[in-house]
Amino acid sequence: MNIALNDQTHPCPAQSRLDDIIRAEYGERAGMAVALNGEVVPRGQWADTPLSEGDRLDVFHAVAGG
Amino acid sequence: MLTIADTHFQSRLLTGTGKFHHPDTMLAALEASGTELVTLALRRMDRRDRDHLFEPLARAGYRLLPNTSGARTADEAVQAARLAREAMGTSWLKLEIHPDPRWLMPDPVETLAAAERLVREGFVVLPYVHADPVLCKRLEEAGCAAVMPLAAPIGSNRGLESRAFLDIIIEQSGVPVIVDAGLGAPSQAAEAMELGTDAVLVNTAIATARDPVAMARAFRGAVEAGRQARDAGLAARQSQAEASSPLTDFLSEATP
Amino acid sequence: MSFSDVLKSVNWEEERLSLYAKTPADVERALARSRIDMEDFKALISPAAETCLESIAQRSHRTTVRRFGLTQQLFAPLYLSNACANECSYCGFSMSNKLRRKILTPEEIATEARALKARGMEHLLLVAGEAPKIVGTDYYERALSQLAPEFAQLSLEVQPLDQPDYERLSKAGLHSVLVYQETYHRACYHQHHTRGNKTDYDYRLDTPDRAGAAGVHKIGLGVLLGLTDWRVDSLMCAHHLRYLERRYWRSRFSVSFPRLRPAEGNFEVPNPINDRNLVQLIGAWRLFSPDLELTLSTRERPGFRDRLIPLGITSLSAESSTRPGGYAVDTDDSLEQFSTDDRRSVQDIVHRLEALHYQPVWKDWEPAMLRD
Numbered sequence: 001m002n003i004a005l006n007d008q009t010h011p012c013p014a015q016s017r018l019d020d021i022i023r024a025e026y027g028e029r030a031g032m033a034v035a036l037n038g039e040v041v042p043r044g045q046w047a048d049t050p051l052s053e054g055d056r057l058d059v060f061h062a063v064a065g066g
Numbered sequence: 067m068l069t070i071a072d073t074h075f076q077s078r079l080l081t082g083t084g085k086f087h088h089p090d091t092m093l094a095a096l097e098a099s100g101t102e103l104v105t106l107a108l109r110r111m112d113r114r115d116r117d118h119l120f121e122p123l124a125r126a127g128y129r130l131l132p133n134t135s136g137a138r139t140a141d142e143a144v145q146a147a148r149l150a151r152e153a154m155g156t157s158w159l160k161l162e163i164h165p166d167p168r169w170l171m172p173d174p175v176e177t178l179a180a181a182e183r184l185v186r187e188g189f190v191v192l193p194y195v196h197a198d199p200v201l202c203k204r205l206e207e208a209g210c211a212a213v214m215p216l217a218a219p220i221g222s223n224r225g226l227e228s229r230a231f232l233d234i235i236i237e238q239s240g241v242p243v244i245v246d247a248g249l250g251a252p253s254q255a256a257e258a259m260e261l262g263t264d265a266v267l268v269n270t271a272i273a274t275a276r277d278p279v280a281m282a283r284a285f286r287g288a289v290e291a292g293r294q295a296r297d298a299g300l301a302a303r304q305s306q307a308e309a310s311s312p313l314t315d316f317l318s319e320a321t322p
Numbered sequence: 323m324s325f326s327d328v329l330k331s332v333n334w335e336e337e338r339l340s341l342y343a344k345t346p347a348d349v350e351r352a353l354a355r356s357r358i359d360m361e362d363f364k365a366l367i368s369p370a371a372e373t374c375l376e377s378i379a380q381r382s383h384r385t386t387v388r389r390f391g392l393t394q395q396l397f398a399p400l401y402l403s404n405a406c407a408n409e410c411s412y413c414g415f416s417m418s419n420k421l422r423r424k425i426l427t428p429e430e431i432a433t434e435a436r437a438l439k440a441r442g443m444e445h446l447l448l449v450a451g452e453a454p455k456i457v458g459t460d461y462y463e464r465a466l467s468q469l470a471p472e473f474a475q476l477s478l479e480v481q482p483l484d485q486p487d488y489e490r491l492s493k494a495g496l497h498s499v500l501v502y503q504e505t506y507h508r509a510c511y512h513q514h515h516t517r518g519n520k521t522d523y524d525y526r527l528d529t530p531d532r533a534g535a536a537g538v539h540k541i542g543l544g545v546l547l548g549l550t551d552w553r554v555d556s557l558m559c560a561h562h563l564r565y566l567e568r569r570y571w572r573s574r575f576s577v578s579f580p581r582l583r584p585a586e587g588n589f590e591v592p593n594p595i596n597d598r599n600l601v602q603l604i605g606a607w608r609l610f611s612p613d614l615e616l617t618l619s620t621r622e623r624p625g626f627r628d629r630l631i632p633l634g635i636t637s638l639s640a641e642s643s644t645r646p647g648g649y650a651v652d653t654d655d656s657l658e659q660f661s662t663d664d665r666r667s668v669q670d671i672v673h674r675l676e677a678l679h680y681q682p683v684w685k686d687w688e689p690a691m692l693r694d
Binding site: 059 | 082083084085086089092105106107108109110111112113118119120121124130132133135145148149150151152153154220267269270
């Protein structure tokens, strides 16, 4: 199936969970936040959040700023 | 001691983390500045990003103050705030909304609307605004933990151009006043502290100095000196005496 | 959170000691600063400032003229009632005083109002003793509604009310609320207010909070000078003002300087304030708050009053009667709250102001702009 990851089409296995995608793409990191279809998903729920075809995933992290 | 939302700070210098040429320099400069509260931004992540900023900052024990830079409306700022809270594990927030990409002028209407919503959602909101006394009172009433009026356009290094209005804000405010943006030299930071500002936020002037660590140290000294001068009771400039007829001579007359 | 909570953290004795420890150098520094803070105010009302009266007066005069121009607002009190269920040691209206009690009827209010209008008065201060069962919010609402179409500004100096009352009265035309704490010293307060609702110090203290929350345009504070040490009492009032200015920033504030005078019942003034100190106090208030309205009543004698005008005063009463019906309804002097010293006519006051190069202001606001 395909999801949109930070506005890019991203193919992934059916029945993927949020946790799988983040781990594969970005590794284990602190200072991240994820929104699934515009709703923030707390880190503790990533493993229990299944993805479906066409889901939009936005991944953010802390960067330098004033 | 500076107290924001029941949290105490020894240092009255807040620093930004942007515009440094290297993360190590940034960390060294923050340490030299003595700051306890540092701002961070939030961006979409690229898998090639190697900028691991969050962990070293958190490890060094700084309290983090995520900003909402990039937000152009109240809706975007609220969404950015929720993401920042999740990413950085803090509900503290520097609320900034600037629809104008050139001068990064804060939008007062969107900022007040966003502040009201974010306070309801439990955020500790520190809004970046124009030095507008009425707006600052409205934000205070909305429940903001501090106000952050600008001294001059961001990155302009022009100093306290909004002085006359900052004066009023400081006198009226029931929450800490943190002067943000436009402070280009330690002397300007000291002047802001002498004026009665509770704290200042400095980024560009430190980050873009030839020696950011030394400049951070200079700002630290200036902020401390300005505050000490304020507490010590500044002697004011002598205003010119005006010759005029005496107003109180009648008191020594027998019966006025 | 209201001012009674704030005042708990202000210690009278500590403030007194710090005030009396101020030096001439502290006064000099305060006089040179562009913004006067609480420590500066302390210095300006301290004994150390008594040698700098001329400098204080000069600066107060300049500050006042810069903010208000060469103008003086004129107003007259209209006593609605002298019925009172309180016992206050210094007041002629006290319950135990054998005094004919009078509550003006709507017709009598109209008669009094006509007499004041004929003198040119546009700002009225409605005054009443505290008898809430007969003279309460309903009575004031009727009086305000009756007078609002005729007058530019209506102020109320009556018993403290609740926030919803102030909201109701604002709709009826109320512009300002004056509730003087009399003294901020709690023990002294209880010593002089021994009966009636006024014995509730905290309820009275939080009245400006309730008026501010109700959106009242102008709120008046004051210390009854003479009950206790005027310096410390005025300092507490300054704490009150600073708190209110920050919190109710949409409202304006006024302070007045009632000096205790002999009232019915042979009251000895415990801590009288002399003329020099009154001049010092007026100047200190002006420097502390440049846009504060400072009011002078007809309690003071004419020559002295004229001298005080340029020192920071912005509003004056004239040809006042301090009893219900005193302007036109009846002419029996025995009902008055206190005797006035400046009995000059409104016309005389106006001529005097003109001679002093002040413009008398009868109204500074056109309420018709807000009415449907």
